Amino acid sequence: MPLIEVKDVSLAYDTPAGRVQGVLGATFNMEESEFLCLVGPSGCGKSTLLNIIAGFLTPTGGEILIGGKKVSGHGMDRGVVFQDFAQLFPWRTALGNVAFGLEMKGIGKEEREEIALQQLKLVKLEKFANSYPHHLSGGMQQRVAIARALAYNPAVLLMDEPFAALDAMTRDDMQRLLADVWKTTGKTIIYVTHNVAEAVYLADRVIVMTPHPGTVKAEIPITLPRPRDPLSVEFLDHQKQLLNYLGQGTSKAA
Ligand SMILES: Nc1ncnc2c1ncn2[C@@H]1O[C@H](COP(=O)(O)OP(=O)(O)OP(=O)(O)O)[C@@H](O)[C@H]1O
Ligand SMILES: [Mg+2]
Structure with a gap:
């Protein structure tokens, strides 16, 4: 059984200007000790999805199971x-x-x-x-x-662009440190980022989301050996593949 099951999860925000879809029908599973990155364009619903998994927001459709138990509210099983x-x-x-x-x-x-x-x-x-x-x-x-x-x-560590406000050099150091922390602790991590190089450096698997209203567009395993070399041809190939899925590559999106 997977540790985390995200099943057809949707959330619509009620605002004075009407309903705004935060995330639409996202589905994926996650194994214990896996490092998963969520990438997608700004406003596609990455933070919304993470906050639903954290239990800070309640989905308007679908459900999330952790260890087979439905998530309802925040608990100390999630950091x-x-x-x-x-x-x-x-x-x-x-x-x-x-x-x-x-x-x-x-x-x-x-x-x-x-x-x-x-x-x-x-x-x-x-x-x-x-x-x-x-x-x-x-x-x-x-x-x-x-x-x-x-x-x-906690069973799961949820991270929402934790290094986005840092300068590039500090961010590189932090990525290396996080990779070490993950190796030492074997934690299950969901990590939201805009940055495809960061995702290729850290993840076992990358979930690419569609633009708003976001849902899962692709799941891309990253099987490169660790520690990863961001200048290697294989690393750059994975980065290019992700950019193509995001519609930001030089060749046509898959
Ligand atoms: N509290 C809120 N009230 C109303 N709408 C919201 C709220 N939070 C987010 N939204 C809307 O939901 C959609 C998804 O937002 P979300 O913050 O989850 O995106 P994101 O992928 O994390 O974006 P970014 O990469 O810029 O952080 C957007 O259209 C956003 O405007
Ligand atoms: Mg966000």
Whole structure:
């Protein structure tokens, strides 16, 4: 049985100007420990779909099953990381942020600080455990957000363009770090991105969405060995293939 089943999921937003389709009939499955990237043009519904899987939004059609159980509302089986640096609690240190979910779970201070420190080590930030978010760079804040999401050991990590607001060099470093974190933890990850190179670097499989109102257009496995070389011919071929599906390639879309 797949870990996650997204079955014909639709969502329409009610707005003062009328109904706006957020996502339309998306269907795909996911295996445990898989790294899945969702790519598609702006406004196609990637964030909507991720927020439905997170349980922050309720679909108007279809359903999502995790471990065979229907998703209804947010639960601690799903950790979420957003693009926005402001997702951390500014009044808590890096350690305090990472320990937050463990506190919610009722884990005692000593144990949760030990676990939080391990998670900060995983994202190479143990030296900054006592720093507050405003003393950390954007990349460091995103690493704290990843550590925080992983700390309470969710079955699935959901990430919505977590590195999009970073400069290109920091983003490359973060992609390498995330690939290492995934290798170490074996987490099941759904990762939304605009960036096809990022998707080819990270994913086992890429789901390409159609333009708004978005649905699944193609599923493309990326079987390149890791660590991946973004300058290799095979890497560039995969990138070209994705761009073609997105209608941004130089040759006709498949
Ligand atoms: N809260 C909302 N209220 C009304 N419409 C919304 C809301 N959020 C998103 N939409 C609409 O739903 C559609 C999908 O939006 P969504 O944010 O999921 O797209 P996206 O693929 O994540 O885009 P981007 O790549 O720009 O982040 C868009 O047409 C958008 O205008
Ligand atoms: Mg979005």
